[in-house]
Ligand SMILES: Nc1nc2c(ncn2[C@@H]2O[C@H](COP(=O)(O)OP(=O)(O)OP(=O)(O)O)[C@@H](O)[C@H]2O)c(=O)[nH]1
């Protein structure tokens with residue numbers, strides 16, 4: 001709940017990453033505290049909301065959880081357009097998903113909004129014995145690209161709240177509070193439009 | 201083992217028994233959420249009213265079955281296969297007339313639903329799957345599955361990944377036998393059309409086809425006719441261009457048929473593809489209750505892909521008042537999700553879809569598609585070029 005006198009931020013957050021890396025599971029863990037061993041593949045995208053109360057601000061997240069399969073890439077701009085934060089997810093047990101994550105980061109740097117808060121998330125850290133991507137590699141890539149890095153497990157809930165709190169804190173620094181009755185939209189508008197396939 | 205001819209017994213049972221659901225007196229009083237299995241074995245959550253609706257639907261399904269049997273009795277078995285009017289003049293005018301009359305009867309009848317037991321037979325012939333199958337040797341499916349067994353491709357890897365994730369918890373689909381059957385269908389298709397390979401979304405479609413058709417081979421042919429003849433081409437290939445085209449056509453239709461909703465959603469910066477992409481690619485199987493989904497498919501297989509537009513428009517139309525009151529993207533999604541998840545009575549949806557939306561001929565829709573195609577291609581192309589230049593920059 002929002003604390004009196006606290007500023008309220010409405011923030012669109014997008015989850016990007018290869019199929020099966022755990023995007024939906026991260027969102028579900030954060031929003032509902034649930035985890036499913038067999039989470040159904042996301043088609044197009046799924047939408048979640050969650051409110052986070054920090055000392056600096058109350059953050060209302062609109063979370064877009066996207067489909068991971070490569071061919072769904074052509075839909076992605078519709079979801080990251082106007083996003084204030086992005087979580088790029090890979091699975092520590094698959095190097096391919098790390099390669100894909102790097103591509104997402106590049107695309108966001110080019111086409112995302114200017115002040116986009118970006119997190120690089122190394123998910124499934126409970127699968128240590130199957131690890132293919134070393135912590136240093138993830139950390140280094142995140143640092144080079146001005147993102148923060150976190151290792152999470154949607155399964156054990158490790159670092160999930162920390163992840164969203166950190167995003168919230170960073171958003172509180174860069175975003176203006178929401179004005180009631182007015183849609184939150186800003187400079188992000190012009191980005192994406194030109195190459196966005198589905199918007200007319 | 202190739203279980204191609206074996207019946208999927210479980211699925212069969214659901215259809216033949218059609219039990220009546222009896223929510224406990226406690227849940228009645230407390231208006232609790234109850235979990236129950238629907239006609240096809242899916243677990244649904246709903247309140248007591250939903251259970252009652254579902255029981256009514258079961259009764260209607262039974263009645264509809266009686267209508268179909270009566271027609272078989274009076275017109276002969278398979279009468280519905282002889283409804284197309286031949287081009288040649290060999291037919292006497294009275295025969296032509298009876299074929300025409302049958303065609304009209306059939307169209308109406310299908311909108312009221314095909315009884316689950318007849319679905320495999322009726323779908324198979326009316327969709328064109330039977331014809332497709334008849335052009336290749338009988339052993340085509342068996343040969344194909346044998347030939348590709350043990351082969352590993354990017355598609356097979358993705359399929360394996362998604363098998364346990366497809367309708368998890370379903371009493372037949374989520375068993376080793378169910379996984380194996382779904383795998384063979386999806387893998388076989390990925391080799392039949394390597395442009396499609398495997399596209400997420402097809403797992404749900406194929407799973408439901410398996411439940412309905414009861415044999416793997418027939419499910420395979422239904423999938424083939426769906427992708428190759430019924431839907432627009434390239435819905436599921438590399439960049440889903442066909443799906444992008446459909447989304448644009450739909451946006452124009454919404455603006456025309458539900459202008460107030462379209463204007464309101466635009467003001468909220470709500471792009472309808474945010475929800476319709478999943479509807480179109482999974483053919484509603486992830487959004488609507490199973491019998492409602494299959495009733496939609498009844499009509500799709502008979503009348504074509506334009507039916508998807510009717511149904512999608514109907515979902516918006518049904519909730520016009522509520523949608524006009526929304527202030528936020530999240531609210532819009534909630535309204536639509538609540539609506540689709542609780543559409544237990546297929547007639548609620550289909551009446552709006554066919555009686556209130558107004559007819560759209562396949563011809564007009566085709567024209568719309570043609571109009572949108574170049575634009576979609578251009579934008580997808582531009583996007584790819586931008587991404588490539590991005591790669592070059594980063595070298
Ligand atoms: N061990 C482990 N498994 C996980 C974790 N997070 C997700 N999974 C599993 O990985 C599979 C895929 O998870 P999803 O959340 O559906 O992945 P996704 O990125 O949303 O996948 P798509 O929707 O296909 O793009 C599921 O079966 C999850 O149970 C995790 O932290 N640890």
Ligand SMILES: [Mg+2]
Nearest residue numbers: 023024041042
């Ligand atoms: Mg997902």
